[in-house]
Amino acid sequence: MAIDIGGGETGLLAWMLKRNVLKNVNQLLVNFHGITTDISQSVYVEHLMILSDLYTEGFRTFHFQRKLNCIFKEDKGKTGCYSIYMIRRMPMTGPLEVYGPDLIENKTSTDLAFMYSSLLISSQVHCKELVRLGKVSDGGWDVCNDTKYRLSSPCLVYSFGIDNDWSFDDDISTTFGCETHSFDPSMGMLDHQRSKKITFHNIGLWGKPRGLKGTWTMMNLKEIIDMLGHTGKIIDILKMDIEWAEWEAIPNMLATGVLRNVRQLFVEFHGSPGPDSSLLSRLTSLRGIYDQGFKLFWSHPNVVGDNPKIFSVTGREVSGCYENYFLNTNLINLK
Known part of the structure; x- marks a missing residue:
């Protein structure tokens, strides 16, 4: 499932988790928005709580990407949106070995x-x-x-x-x-x-x-x-x-x-x-x-x-x- 709705992702995911909509989703790809230079602490907490709930649901992050189109003008070291790629936890067969x-x-x-x-x-x-x-x-x-x-x-x-x-x-x-x-x-x-x-x-x-x-x-x-x-x-x-x-x-x-x-x-x-x-x-x-x-x-x-x-x-x-x-x-x- 891919979610890129330009904002409100945390609310949508909270709704999905509450109704068990994600139970049959194996890979979840989400573009998160909503971080600005002057947001309150509660917005960060909201994002962290959703990520924690997704972890509890069984999802594990396998990749993330900072979105360059949301870089703060005041601070080039930060961005206001990011992509997180998650997959359901599953048995691992060991790390990939580099080809010999x-x-x-x-x-x-x-x-x-x-x-x-x-x-x-x-x-x-x-x-x-x-x-x-x-x-x-x-x-x-x-x-x-x-x-x-x-x-x-x-x-x-x-x-x-x-x-x-x-x-x-x-x-x-x-x-x-x-x-x-x-x-x-x-x-x-x-x-x-x-x-x-x-x-x-x-x-x-x-x-x-x-x-x-x-x-x-x-x-x-x-x-x-x-x-x-x-x-x-x-x-x-x-x-x-x-x-x-x-x-x-x-x-x-x-x-x-x-x-x-x-x-x-x-x-x-x-x-x-x-x-x-x-x-x-x-x-x-x-x-x-x-x-x-x-x-x-x-x-x-x-x-x-x-x-x-x-x-x-x-x-x-x-x-x-x-x-x-x-x-x-x-x-x-x-x-």
Whole structure:
């Protein structure tokens, strides 16, 4: 059942729950509205009570999406409407396993395209508490604040790819007090101290030893960690939005083992969603991340700009760019 009525969803759902209308509904997709900058506390309580009642009814959220057309003008970090996708609780057979070499080596490019697209919108481990830092729209990121994966104190963050949007870096440094290192050679900025907690480095990330890419200074992750004196330290968040270069950088990270000290890994993956000669290597990299203990806890398509594309195999619209969030299940907090 899909509900998108532009307002009054909580009242309609309350009516349905009271009359047991939802008893035979397996999937419930709802667009919620009604949150404004000046609403009373009672409206938030009303939304929370309906979600609690739906949980009691047996529904579990499997995905949600912030609606960008409702972003507050006064606060770009908040939105007044959101979509929640729910399914009735049912027995689980275990988390999705990333495809291994035995399953992908002899597949056609069309099969690989299906595998890639389905994997990037899945999840493998649950995070009960998400904190959005930075913009609601493109530029912000969702941090897992579960006790098991909570950031260290003090925490350390590497942020690759700024493009003059500091919203995440500023937020993570002030909200959690993290020592944050920001990297982007494309902005024409020299190394500098942006704030007490944020250091900017005019360096780009790739998979080769230190060198030049045009006029840009490039380094691999192990070199950067060693340079900053962080060898052996836990990096609480490693964020990458580096416009396709992730596929060059990740194999080197896997080979050198530096990801094993990363607690949360955020990557914006770029690439054609359709049949493509690079899909085998992309899926191999995703399998490598999985093998080092990382499991997807959240993902969503980036739909800004020209990212939405038609998947040639099905004719359905998909994205050529996905934000994926991983938790290192080998670095669980025991306290």
